[in-house]
Amino acid sequence: MSIEKRIIARELWLAAARPGDIVKPIWFLLLVISMVPLALTPDSELLAEIGSAMIWIATLLALLLNSEHFFQSDFSDGVLEQWLFFDRPLAWLVGLKLTAHWLLHVLPLILISPVIALTLSVPGDVSIALFITMLVATPALTCFSGLGAALTLGSSRSGILGVLVMMPLFVPVVVLASGVLIRAMDGSETLPLLALLGAFSVASAVLVPIAVSLAIRVNIGGSN
Template sequence: MSAPAPLPSLWQASRALMVRDLRLLWRRRGDALQPALFALLIVVLFALALGGHADTLSLVAPAVMWLAVLLAGLLSLDSLFRGDADDGSLEQWVLAPVPLAWLVLVRVLLHWLVTALPLIVATPLLGELLHLRHDQLPVLLASLLLGTPLLSLLGAVVAALTVNMKRSGILVALLALPLYVPVLVFGAGSVAAGTQGLDPSAPLLLLGAGLVIGLVLAPLAAAAAIRISLS
């Protein structure tokens, strides 16, 4: 009688999921570029709409950057679990010998790496298009690094709740935007506080606290929502 196969570790399961997702992403690399192109389009349209005046653009540059990143992430939110639900992979997630919340966290991390991180890296260049003040850039980058993972975590809960609904793109946006507003306020507010000579650490600390809470609770909530959606 042969011995049962050993159960995969969390690292092995994470590695297998990330390799699979990256292969699928490479096959659909045109779709993967859509969030970045959408964010670039938002920045260019704001620059054109405001007439290219440096003083006017510099006042709204942090808020525009935050809106561009937020809307770019929202664009790909509906597909976070949709493909897995369509091909039956989501049922295998539930039956897998690793916690479902862990798999959700890995998927959210990959979503953030693909949608938000390239935009954060490109923030200095995009900031030049908006005449962003150089002294605002460190606080803006810090707020994006703390806030964008929280946006992905909150979005994962909404995407899990609507995973079995057909054509739920608008519904996902309507449910996610109220959750995104506090993150947007604190993110853009930290840059505004620094511009006014105030200490921006309070909004950044609130974003950090929200990120810690989100890392603990959001995967559990999304896993519970997936189980409810599949039941």
């Protein structure tokens, strides 16, 4: 079995062993969204207007919630240390793990978003735009939250800190996504913005794993 296959198999096995990790963010998302009409108004016109932004923010939080302990188990049982000795670049392995994480833990959140949009009476075309935006934007967000987790690996009380550290870097993604949603709402062209968002995601997917691997090396080695 190649190293890549072994890493993916391990991710799948871990996910199967702890299905709660997949369910909890979705649960959280649903809870936050059901608070919106309760806190604000059940008026469906207003909900339709702010609904997509609310779903977007709640997804962001849910995504951060489940990347908190992204590398923690691999770090404590020495798997990360092994990675240093494989004849593969560490950044590549990190990218692989991030991809697996996106597929297992982020994609479910995206898939459920059209249903949630329905409950907030978000119009159909906006909800499609929301779905595509999330699909395009979340790879960048996943990379950055992975970086937050890697940076706080050595800290004595991590947890929320990784979230606090990475949140400011989400700004461009949040802004571009809100641009897409606003344009979808007044029916104008969204493709250029989606392309920009996609470019940001691709650039993050290439560059951030390098920073993550650097952070892992610092936190494991100590001597380099």
